[in-house]
Amino acid sequence: MTDLKYITAPVQGELSELANFTCSLTISAAECTTSYFRKPLEIITKMDKSPVTIADRECEKRMRDLIARKYPDHGILGEEHGSDGEMRDEIWVIDPIDGTKSFISGLPLYGTLIAYLNKQKVRIGAISMPALKEFWIAIEGEGCFLNGEKCSVSDCRDLNDAVLMTTSVEYFSEQDTARFSALRDKTRVRRYGGDCYIYAMVASGWADIAAETGLQNYDYMALIPIIEEAGGVITDWSGRRPGLNSGGTILAAATPELHQQALEILSR
């Protein structure tokens, strides 16, 4: 267990119990997912043909059991096992394996996402990269932390200087591809692949913009505090703050100036 001590939430405020529980959930998920990573495993193809593994289902089940035991009156919303008490005041939105394509092709870029919401407001978000031993947690009003150290976005204010990341243009509609291409052509560097990790790169100041479409609640809820507590701006492609079921476009940027320049292009 000693090598999981990088999973930590160094805060004392009113959210500290929930933040510590987020760490416990993360540790349980890390133990589960790494036990399947780079091992032969049966691949189950879902109705939508995206690859999903036995690991995904098993690890989500473990996380759900932990939540139900600790907080029986909280709701849970997950990718594999659906929603349970979604209308309750306090809910957890979880995804044990974000980046299943990375996971099944042996790339250590898959992550575990956890968000804690109180009355529709995300107050804690976590991105865990178990194969990389990197853990970001953002706690409302406290900041965003990478392996226990505060992190923050870059001060990039101009698209011409920006490093832009997205997971894959394969998921984009024709119209969104055109919008994204227009944005891409204005930036200094583009980098593809990464799923939730690309937002962690923005939150740590190593990349400047992340833009994607087609995301679900469990893909993006955790990202909201991660970006905001690191000092960045996160909205959908029309400039609205994302919420539960708010649609799947996401634009995260290091600074308001950069966000505005990107938004002008993506909202056309």
Place this chain on the structure above:
Amino acid sequence: MTDLKYITAPVQGELSELANFTCSLTISAAECTTSYFRKPLEIITKMDKSPVTIADRECEKRMRDLIARKYPDHGILGEEHGSDGEMRDEIWVIDPIDGTKSFISGLPLYGTLIAYLNKQKVRIGAISMPALKEFWIAIEGEGCFLNGEKCSVSDCRDLNDAVLMTTSVEYFSEQDTARFSALRDKTRVRRYGGDCYIYAMVASGWADIAAETGLQNYDYMALIPIIEEAGGVITDWSGRRPGLNSGGTILAAATPELHQQALEILSR
């Protein structure tokens, strides 16, 4: 230095001295590149507008100095400082930072590539991933090793079951994009991003096909023994075995059957 002990070449044959020297080169490059990774650094834009860093130049210089000191009669071919004695019998083809976009956006997917050639034939190839602490070395007739353990390709023989990887379709010509799309549509899973790491995934049996275009000598020479010694097949998109200056298309596949199916599509 203890945490660099994963960089090892567990062989005894005639190439063992050269293989051990490849490890020394790798260690020197790993110390150099990681000292710049995720640090603020000045970005130099080359004539071709690809991003390249001070780190790249500095680390290649260090590698060149090591080679010149140990093997003064060997030639060297690198990305940043060009070629030096390229017509000699024995040459080293090196790239300290393959995946500069990953490097400058903080992604740990950049790698160092080293190839040793004797009379135009690649006899040793190495892929080092310093930020991930993973090291693949392939030695002619000895096999391909990941962190000292033999590794091998998958037994995937059908495109419908295959995990396909490429770095980015952004680099493809219109014609190559059409060919790649035709291949992509036949496979089970596609994964973007990764540079040299995608070939390491194929060599370890975690992915099944890697296909790219626009590669230079220093991008692909090291990959040839990595794929072949792991039991796979590597050619260009016309089915020819790649050599120095043979053009920049690469197709690596786990099995001859899979390679043939992919080649039929890419060579159209």
